[in-house]
Amino acid sequence: MDMKxxxxxVTKDFSGTLAVNDISLxxxxxxxxxxxxxSGCGKSTLLYMIAGLEQVTSGHIYFDGQDVTTLxxxxxGVGLVFQNYALYPHMTVEQxxxxxxxxxxxxxESAQKKAREMARFVQIEEYMHxxxxxxxxxxxxxxxxxxxxxxxxxxxxxxxxxxxLDARLRLDLREEIRRIQKETGVTTIFVTHDQEEAMSITDxxxxxxxxxxxxxxxxxxxxxYPQSRFVASFLGNPPISFFNMxxxxxxxxxxxxxxxxxxxxxSGPVVLGIRPEGWALGSGIVVEFLSVSVRGRxxxxxxMLHGQKAYAILDTENAVKPGDRLSLALKPxxxxxxxxxxxxxxxxxxxxxxx
Amino acid sequence: xxxxxxxxxRPHRNGAAAWxxxxxxxVVITVFLIYPLxxxxxxxxxxxxxxxxxxxxxxxxxxxxxxxxDPVYHRxxxxxxxxxxxxxxxxxxxxxxxxxxxxxxxxxxxxxxxxYFLPYVTTVYAVGTVFKWLFHSDYGYINFFFKFLGLExxxxxxxxxxxxxxxxxxxxxxxxALKIILFLAGLQKVDxxxxxxxxxxxxxxxxxxxxITLPLLSxxxxxxxxxxxxxxxxxxSAVVAMFDxxxxxxxxxxxxxxxxxxxxxxxxxxVHYAAAAAIVFLVIIITMTALQKIVAKxxxxxx
Ligand SMILES: Nc1ncnc2c1ncn2[C@@H]1O[C@H](COP(=O)(O)OP(=O)(O)OP(=O)(O)O)[C@@H](O)[C@H]1O
Ligand SMILES: [Mg+2]
Numbered sequence: 001m002d003m004k005x006x007x008x009x010v011t012k013d014f015s016g017t018l019a020v021n022d023i024s025l026x027x028x029x030x031x032x033x034x035x036x037x038x039s040g041c042g043k044s045t046l047l048y049m050i051a052g053l054e055q056v057t058s059g060h061i062y063f064d065g066q067d068v069t070t071l072x073x074x075x076x077g078v079g080l081v082f083q084n085y086a087l088y089p090h091m092t093v094e095q096x097x098x099x100x101x102x103x104x105x106x107x108x109e110s111a112q113k114k115a116r117e118m119a120r121f122v123q124i125e126e127y128m129h130x131x132x133x134x135x136x137x138x139x140x141x142x143x144x145x146x147x148x149x150x151x152x153x154x155x156x157x158x159x160x161x162x163x164x165l166d167a168r169l170r171l172d173l174r175e176e177i178r179r180i181q182k183e184t185g186v187t188t189i190f191v192t193h194d195q196e197e198a199m200s201i202t203d204x205x206x207x208x209x210x211x212x213x214x215x216x217x218x219x220x221x222x223x224x225y226p227q228s229r230f231v232a233s234f235l236g237n238p239p240i241s242f243f244n245m246x247x248x249x250x251x252x253x254x255x256x257x258x259x260x261x262x263x264x265x266x267s268g269p270v271v272l273g274i275r276p277e278g279w280a281l282g283s284g285i286v287v288e289f290l291s292v293s294v295r296g297r298x299x300x301x302x303x304m305l306h307g308q309k310a311y312a313i314l315d316t317e318n319a320v321k322p323g324d325r326l327s328l329a330l331k332p333x334x335x336x337x338x339x340x341x342x343x344x345x346x347x348x349x350x351x352x353x354x355x
Numbered sequence: 356x357x358x359x360x361x362x363x364x365r366p367h368r369n370g371a372a373a374w375x376x377x378x379x380x381x382v383v384i385t386v387f388l389i390y391p392l393x394x395x396x397x398x399x400x401x402x403x404x405x406x407x408x409x410x411x412x413x414x415x416x417x418x419x420x421x422x423x424x425d426p427v428y429h430r431x432x433x434x435x436x437x438x439x440x441x442x443x444x445x446x447x448x449x450x451x452x453x454x455x456x457x458x459x460x461x462x463x464x465x466x467x468x469x470x471y472f473l474p475y476v477t478t479v480y481a482v483g484t485v486f487k488w489l490f491h492s493d494y495g496y497i498n499f500f501f502k503f504l505g506l507e508x509x510x511x512x513x514x515x516x517x518x519x520x521x522x523x524x525x526x527x528x529x530x531x532a533l534k535i536i537l538f539l540a541g542l543q544k545v546d547x548x549x550x551x552x553x554x555x556x557x558x559x560x561x562x563x564x565x566x567i568t569l570p571l572l573s574x575x576x577x578x579x580x581x582x583x584x585x586x587x588x589x590x591x592s593a594v595v596a597m598f599d600x601x602x603x604x605x606x607x608x609x610x611x612x613x614x615x616x617x618x619x620x621x622x623x624x625x626v627h628y629a630a631a632a633a634i635v636f637l638v639i640i641i642t643m644t645a646l647q648k649i650v651a652k653x654x655x656x657x658x
Contacts, residue, residue, distance in 0.1 A: 068465075074557035086548040090570040100556040147556070153473050 002063050003154040003187050004029040010059035012045050020043040022209035032181045034202030035191045042211040047157050051078045079148030079156045087132040087138050093143050094128040100151040118146040138169045156188040174201050195235050207231055209326045229343035232273045232336055241310045243272045255285040261354045262337045264347035271338040278334025279312035286327045292320055370542045398630035431615040438526055439587040446527040447580055455540030479631060483596025486525050515608035522609050526593050534579050539622035541575030577651055589613050612636050
C-alpha cells in the first residue's frame, strides 16, 4: 500500500505568481510527511498538483517511479481530505464513504461492508445515517478521512484537516491521524501552518516559504539544527530571539563568563539566535528582568541583552519579578549562528562553552 | 414582579401597534384582493346575470354546470394542461442542460451573458411576431428546416391540431432565458470543492451530474419548476402574441383557460360563466400547489 513519491523541479505559475517554485523532493514511503509553511506559501497548490487537481507548469511527479504528471486525478489513486472536508451535504455518512467505491463499480453490499469497517476504524459507526450537517467538526473530519481511505489510496493527502477545530479537539485528532496513518501504513502528506502540530506527529518535515523549500528534516533535527534564520524563527513557541553580534574566529562573547565557540572559524558580524528555553538560572550573564509572566509550570521573562530584547523560559521553582537582577546560564545547543547577509546557518554542529 | 408585568403588557401593546401598522396594507388587500375574490365566488353562483346593470340574482350551480359541460372549456383545459405538463418539463430540462453547459465553460459565460439575456428583455409580443414568421407555412424558417431535413412542411399556425404545439414551442423558447439565468445563479452557489472531491473519488461525468449537480441544485430546480408551472397555467399573452385577441387560432383551437375567462368576460359579457370558469381553475391550482408541497418535502435537499 505504501508508495514512494518523488517530485522533480515541480513549478506552478499562476499567471505571474510562482505559487510553487522548482521543488524537488522524495517523500519516504509509508511515512507521515508534514508540509509546513506560512499562509500562501503554496502548500495547497503543491498538494493539488500531487492529487492531479492542478496541472504542473513544469516539472515531473513520480509515484513509485511511474511518471503521473499528466495523469488525471481520478486515475492517480490518491485520497484527499480537503481543508473544509467537502463532504457531500445531501448524502448520509454511509453514502459519503461508499461514494468512491460505487464510482469504481464495487457491488453495493461489499461497498456497504467496507464503509462500515472504515467507519468503525475512524470511530464514527454510530453516525452512519446522519447527514454531514448533523455532525460536529471533529466527526466530519473523521468521515472525510474515512472517505479518503476507503478506496485504499496509495497516497493520503490531508490539507490542514484540523484548522477548523478547537484546540482540545485538535490535540486528540492529531493523535488519531497519527494512529490511522501508522495502522494503515499509507504514505501520507499532512499540510499545516501550525508548527507544533507538524512537529508532534510527523516523521519528516518539509518547510516551505514563497513556494520554495527551506529545509527537509525530521522534526527534532529541524528544530535542533535550523538551516536558516527563517526556519529557526518559524519553529518554536515562544519564538527564537536574534542578536547582532561580532564573532572572532568562531567565538562569540556574551559576557566574560559566557563565551561560546561555534564549529566554524569565522570573524565578523553574525546573527546569534537563542531559543528561549536555552536559558536557566545559573552562572553566566547577569541581566535585569523587564517583564515576567507566569504560565502554569513555567514563566516567561524578558530582558535586554546587548541592547536587544531577549526572551527566556524559566521553571517556576524560583519565583522572579520584574526588576530582579539575576545571573542566567545558557545551554550551548540552543544557540545558533546565522549569516547576517543571506540568513543561512553558519557551522554544522552544536556550539560549546569556552573558559 | 416587574418582569411579570412586562410579560403581560408587552404582547397587548405590541399587538395594537402591529395592527395599526398593518392597517393600510390590510385595507388595500381587502379592497383589491379579498373583496374581488368573494365577488368572483359570488358571481360564479348567480343563476341570472345582466351585464349592462351588473346585477345578478339567485344562487345555484347552473353557471358551474354550464362551464363544466362547455366543450370550449374542455379544450381550454386540455390545451393548458398540454402547455404546462409537456412544455414545462421540456423547458426546465433544456434550461438546466444549457446552464450546466455554459457553467462548465468559463470563457463562454461572458459571451453568452448578453445572448441569453436578450429574450428576457424583449417583450412577449415582439417575440410573438417573430415566431409568427418562423412558423409561417410558406415562408417560415421552421418549415424551411423541415423541408431541408426531407420532412413534410406543417401548417403550424392554421392546423387546429398543431396550434397548441406551436404555442407550447413558443412558451418553451420564451421562458428559457430567465430559467437559464436562475440555474446559472444556482450553479454559482454550489461549492466547486464538491467537484474536486468528486474527481478525486473517480466519479464519471454522468454520476457527477446525477449524484452531485442535480441534488445540490434541487432547491433551484424546484423553485424554477414552481414558477414555470404557475406561469404556464396562466398562459394567455403567448396566445395573444401569436394569434390575436379575437380568437386563439382557427376556431379558437389554441384557447387556454385564462383566454377562455377573458373571452367570456369581455367578449361575450357572460360574467357569471367567466367567474365559474375561474373558480374551477382556482380549485385546480390549489390542488396542484398542495401536491407540489408534498412532493417538495420528498425530493429536495435543502443545504
Ligand atoms: N487559482 C489560483 N490563481 C491564482 N493564484 C493562485 C491560485 N491558487 C493559489 N494562488 C496563489 O498561489 C499562492 C499559494 O497559494 P496556496 O493556496 O497554495 O497557499 P497555502 O500555502 O495553501 O496557504 P494557506 O495556508 O493559506 O492555505 C498564493 O499566493 C495564492 O494567492
Ligand atoms: Mg491552503
